[in-house]
Amino acid sequence: MPGGIIFEFPDQYLFPSGLWLTVQLSVVSLLGSLVVGTVIALFRVAPLAPFRWVGTAYVEFFRNTPLLVQLFFLFFGAPLIGIRFSTDPFEFNFRAALLGLALYHAAYVAEVIRGGLLGVDHGQIEAARSLGLSYTQMLRYIQLPQSFRSVIPPLGNIFTALVKNTSLATTIGVAELLNAGEVVESRTFRAIEAYGAVALLYLALVLPLAAGVNWLERKLQVAR
Amino acid sequence: MRPDTWHLFVDPDILKFFAGGLGQTLLISAAAIVISCVLGLALALARMSRAALLRWPATFVVEVIRALPVYLLIVYFGIKGSSLGQPFFGPEFDVSRFWGGVIGLSLYTSAVLAEIIRAGILSLPRGQTEAARALGLNYPRMMRWIILPQALRLMVPAMMSQLTTIIKDTSLVGQIGVFELYRSARIIYTQNFNPIEALLFVAVIYFVICFVLSQLSRRLELGNQTARRVREAVLRDQVA
Numbered sequence: 001m002p003g004g005i006i007f008e009f010p011d012q013y014l015f016p017s018g019l020w021l022t023v024q025l026s027v028v029s030l031l032g033s034l035v036v037g038t039v040i041a042l043f044r045v046a047p048l049a050p051f052r053w054v055g056t057a058y059v060e061f062f063r064n065t066p067l068l069v070q071l072f073f074l075f076f077g078a079p080l081i082g083i084r085f086s087t088d089p090f091e092f093n094f095r096a097a098l099l100g101l102a103l104y105h106a107a108y109v110a111e112v113i114r115g116g117l118l119g120v121d122h123g124q125i126e127a128a129r130s131l132g133l134s135y136t137q138m139l140r141y142i143q144l145p146q147s148f149r150s151v152i153p154p155l156g157n158i159f160t161a162l163v164k165n166t167s168l169a170t171t172i173g174v175a176e177l178l179n180a181g182e183v184v185e186s187r188t189f190r191a192i193e194a195y196g197a198v199a200l201l202y203l204a205l206v207l208p209l210a211a212g213v214n215w216l217e218r219k220l221q222v223a224r
Numbered sequence: 225m226r227p228d229t230w231h232l233f234v235d236p237d238i239l240k241f242f243a244g245g246l247g248q249t250l251l252i253s254a255a256a257i258v259i260s261c262v263l264g265l266a267l268a269l270a271r272m273s274r275a276a277l278l279r280w281p282a283t284f285v286v287e288v289i290r291a292l293p294v295y296l297l298i299v300y301f302g303i304k305g306s307s308l309g310q311p312f313f314g315p316e317f318d319v320s321r322f323w324g325g326v327i328g329l330s331l332y333t334s335a336v337l338a339e340i341i342r343a344g345i346l347s348l349p350r351g352q353t354e355a356a357r358a359l360g361l362n363y364p365r366m367m368r369w370i371i372l373p374q375a376l377r378l379m380v381p382a383m384m385s386q387l388t389t390i391i392k393d394t395s396l397v398g399q400i401g402v403f404e405l406y407r408s409a410r411i412i413y414t415q416n417f418n419p420i421e422a423l424l425f426v427a428v429i430y431f432v433i434c435f436v437l438s439q440l441s442r443r444l445e446l447g448n449q450t451a452r453r454v455r456e457a458v459l460r461d462q463v464a
Contacts, residue, residue: 064388064434065427066395067464069406073427076419080225108463154459161463167293171399178296191304199292206291210460 005184005193018180019201025097025166025176026205030159032102037109042139044114055110062107067168071100075172090175097169105162112154116147149220156213163205177201226418233425238412245408246429252326252394252404257387259330264337269367271342282338289335290461295396298328302400325397333390336461340382343457344375347450378448382455384441388434389462395430405429 005015043055062070075096078085085095120143128138170179181198185191232238270282289297301308305324309317319327348371356366398407405426413422445451455462 060435061431064392064431064438066392066406066430068395068399069409069423069427069430072410072419073423076413077423080420105463157460158463160460164291164293165464167295168396170295178293178299181296182299191300191307195296195300195304198296202293202296203288203291207287210291213460 005188005190005197014180014184015177015197015201018175018177019205021094021175022163022166022177022205025094025101025169025174026159026163029098029101029105029166030162032098033105033109033158033162034155036102036106038113040106040110041113041117044110045117047135059107059110062104063111067100067104067165068171070104071097071168071172074100089173093169093173096172097166097174100172101162101166101169105158105165108158108161109155112151112158113147115154116151117143119150120146153213153217153220156209156216160206160209160213163209164202167202225420226416229416229418229421232412232416232418233421241412242405242408242426242429245403245405245426248402248404249391249394249398249406252322252329252397252402253387253390255326256329256333256390256394259326260334260337263330263334265341267334267338268341268345271338272345286335286338289331290339292332294329294332294393294464295399297332298325298393298396299400301325301328301331302397302402321400322397322402325400325402329390329393329397332393333386336386336389336458337383339458339461340379340386340454341375343382343454344379345371347378347454348374378451378454381441381445381448381451382458384437384444385455385462386458388437388441389464391434391437392430393464 040055040058043051044059046052046055075093078096084092085099086092124142124146125138128142129135133141166176167178169176170182173179175183177198181194184197185194188194267282267286270278271286273279273282301319302321302324305319305327306317309319352370352374353366356370361370394404395406398404398410401407409422409426413419416422445455
């Protein structure tokens with residue numbers, strides 16, 4: 001039976017635990033990248049030019065260098081400058097991967113949110129300011145809520161890509177889904193089945209997500 | 225941090241070593257682009273074909289490959305490429321890590337390029353096809369002289385920004401043991417224990433190449449709504 005290899009290691013639960021770690025990595029680093037990305041987006045639209053420069057530098061640097069290089073940079077570099085994510089090696093790898101994924105995807109999130117913020121009608125901002133709202137109040141009550149709708153589908157696209165990119169965490173020793181495949185393959189030499197199982201599980205995660213994003217995109221377009 | 229190793233990055237011999245890595249990175253990218261342009265065009269045309277026997281398999285292949293991590297494909301074909309071909313080409317069949325990695329990267333890229341090409345062709349007004357057919361052009365001629373030249377112009381910005389994704393993804397081919405830019409940094413820092421300096425050094429090189437390409441792509445796209453829509457068709461695939 002194709003995919004049967006998934007259940008052949010009941011004592012280790014390699015594939016199920018790998019899948020679970022992939023889901024954890026995806027969800028937590030998505031949340032992290034939403035927070036960092038929103039802050040960077042606010043930098044990008046700030047009225048003060050130095051803030052905008054910082055935001056632009058962040059986005060361009062993280063988007064134009066390979067995620068793999070960033071992950072290894074954190075993994076090897078952070079302890080050398082005195083940052084220890086954890087004393088437990090497994091926890092260390094996991095947290096380094098989380099941080100790396102969050103920082104990388106934050107650059108893409110920032111661009112999407114910036115687009116949403118700039119898409120809000122300028123009259124709204126002027127009206128809010130002339131009503132006496134401060135800049136932060138205007139952001140909080142007027143500009144951010146109105147941009148919410150237009151950023152949901154592209155954020156879904158980033159999340160889809162993020163789930164796929166978690167596979168790079170195996171390079172710094174996180175026992176996620178692709179790692180489970182590599183371990184099973186090295187034990188059984190059944191490469192087609194082991195990697196086939198990994199592929200099936202990734203498809204089970206990514207295809208419904210992508211379909212959901214497509215559906216949302218169409219729905220929000222019609223409603224507009 | 226090892227400030228005492230900074231002299232490495234001005235040493236001409238070491239710089240030559242990094243230049244060799246950069247050359248390999250560009251070679252892998254170029255090979256992947258050539259293969260995936262051919263394969264991507266074939267997949268795009270098959271997916272838009274009127275024959276269901278072509279359309280369904282092509283749609284299936286493109287959607288499945290786009291949903292897989294590119295690193296999975298690179299690991300799989302890079303490491304298992306030889307044993308995959310042996311049932312068909314005999315036990316002597318051998319694929320190097322280099323070509324295995326290129327095949328993995330090209331498969332993924334051709335699925336994305338197929339989407340770019342399809343979006344480019346679909347964004348042309350229907351009248352173009354109808355007029356070409358009414359003039360009596362057959363399908364290959366219509367594609368060659370009417371549709372593709374126009375669609376190509378709309379695809380250029382999307383393809384340029386896919387190029388930056390390819391160059392970043394070549395680092396994954398390095399991860400399976402092929403010498404390229406990221407690998408050259410890895411070799412330097414495992415010998416000198418200076419990962420911060422070595423990785424920053426190659427990160428800057430990646431940055432310069434990809435930044436220039438992405439700025440160029442943005443410049444070409446400026447004010448062209450259709451080109452922007454073509455790129456948006458593959459937005460999710462370019463977060464890599």
